[in-house]
Amino acid sequence: MFLEQERGVRMALTAVFAVPHPPLLIPEIGLGEENEIRDTLDSMQRVAKRIAELQPDTIIVISPHAPHMSDRFVISSDRSLYGDMRRFHAPSVFIRKNVDLELSTKIYTESLRKSLPVLLSEGSDYYIDHGVLVPLYFIEKKHHDYQLVIISLSDLSYDDHFSLGRCIARACESHDSKTVLIASGDLSHRLIPSGPYGFAKEGPLFDQIVTDLMRNSETEEIRKIDPQISIPAGECGLRSLIIMSGALSVIGFSSRFLSYEGPFGVGYAVCEFLPESIIEKSDLSEKKNKDSPFLHEETDPFVALAQAALDEYVNNGHVISVPANLPDELIKERAGVFVSIKKGGQLRGCIGTIAPVTESIAEEIIRNAIESGTADPRFPPVRAEELQHLVFSVDVLGPPSPVVDRSELDPSRYGVIVSYRGRRGLLLPNLEGVDTVKDQLSIALSKAGIPPDVDYFVEKFEVTRHK
Secondary structure (H helix, E strand, O other): OOOOOOOOOOEOEEEEEEEOOOHHHOHHHHOOHHHHHHHHHHHHHHHHHHHHHHOOOEEEEEEOOOOOEOOEEEEOOOOEEEEEEHHHOEEEEEEEEEEOHHHHHHHHHHHHHOOOOEEEOOOOOOOOOHHHHHHHHHHHOOOOOOEEEEEEOOOOOHHHHHHHHHHHHHHHHOEOOOEEEEEEOOOOOOOOOOOOOOOOOHHHHHHHHHHHHHHOOOHHHHHHOOHHHHOOOOOOOHHHHHHHHHHHHHHOOEEEEEEEEOOOOOOEEEEEEEOHHHHHHHHHHOOOOOOOOOOOOOOOHHHHHHHHHHHHHHHHOOOOOOOOOOOHHHHHOOOOEEEEEEEOOEEEEEEEOOOOOOOOHHHHHHHHHHHHHHOOOOOOOOOHHHHHHEEEEEEEEOOOEEOOOHHHOOOOOOEEEEEEOOEEEEEOOOOOOOOOHHHHHHHHHHHHOOOOOOOOEEEEEOEEEEO
């Protein structure tokens, strides 16, 4: 357990998490499709593990889909709540939890003191909605001895949502239980033409602004996002994040951004906000390989890092930490990365990320080198006796941009990303045997399983290749 509290000592919020809530993350609903958002799935499992380590007595969830009223915030106050996934054809997925009535009342009282319109729910109309149930599905697998508080959004101002967050944090300070707060909400629903609401240029921009603010622990700026960006973006979770930012303004946690992706046209971001004491302990446990001396001046550090990552994993089953003696670009910058492995001139593995899912290019290389060598479904995992015969290359991707006319493409210079109804295919530039735009698009479409005669969306990007 990370935090030890003496009996009788008042406790503030222990940790805060921002999570998405796509029902298809649940295997009983996704039926394999959850693997298309593997980074989000891994991050949700990491959040569940963290919460299990913290052992909270109460979990507060802010949900855009909780029963709500336009002119006030609604706080759960029934003795127990039930919810299931029958509307998503999975009635066997359900949760029943007792409500922390004392904390609900404290939040209600603190909100009234600040003249915020709030209502304690009464009767049996309140339930555990999917915005709550999706994150709890993962948490329940690792920690289930907790009470629940659910709080809805409203049509009130962003400042009122921010103030509610501050009231939640103050109420927790006067409560004799260890509590974590979860802000549930997806980001833009307009990232690609085949998404649920089509494509809007504000969609990717909104997601970039929000994720950058979370990465930099600048969450108080979230409520200042221009409505001319957030409204066309078709966001879902902005007000959840604003309530969260209000709570964080009281307790002052630092962020650890875990992942972001949006292959189905909806942005999914996962971020944890932790006290410095927890972050310091986590950092200490990750330092053991920090000073690895494997890099040499004559070796490209990008390629050397990829090789070292796979060597260590295949030989010892360990994921190396980021070495200390790396160029600043590897440590301080973020980008999507593809790691390709060849043996005897033939492809042996290639896996990558279109957009960054880790905190640095170095971490991206380590992650994708291991995946390329052990998880490419086209090849068996690399064996230890093969390592000395492998040749690595690392492609660092630039940001993608929409293609209006095919004349903008050049397979020797630009890679392509094709998208259609949640499917996405990527092909790197300057590949042997791929000499025409027609060939490049055909291969990318084939990789994604997209028919060539549909109205698919095309983006292009440049890469920096290290060999």
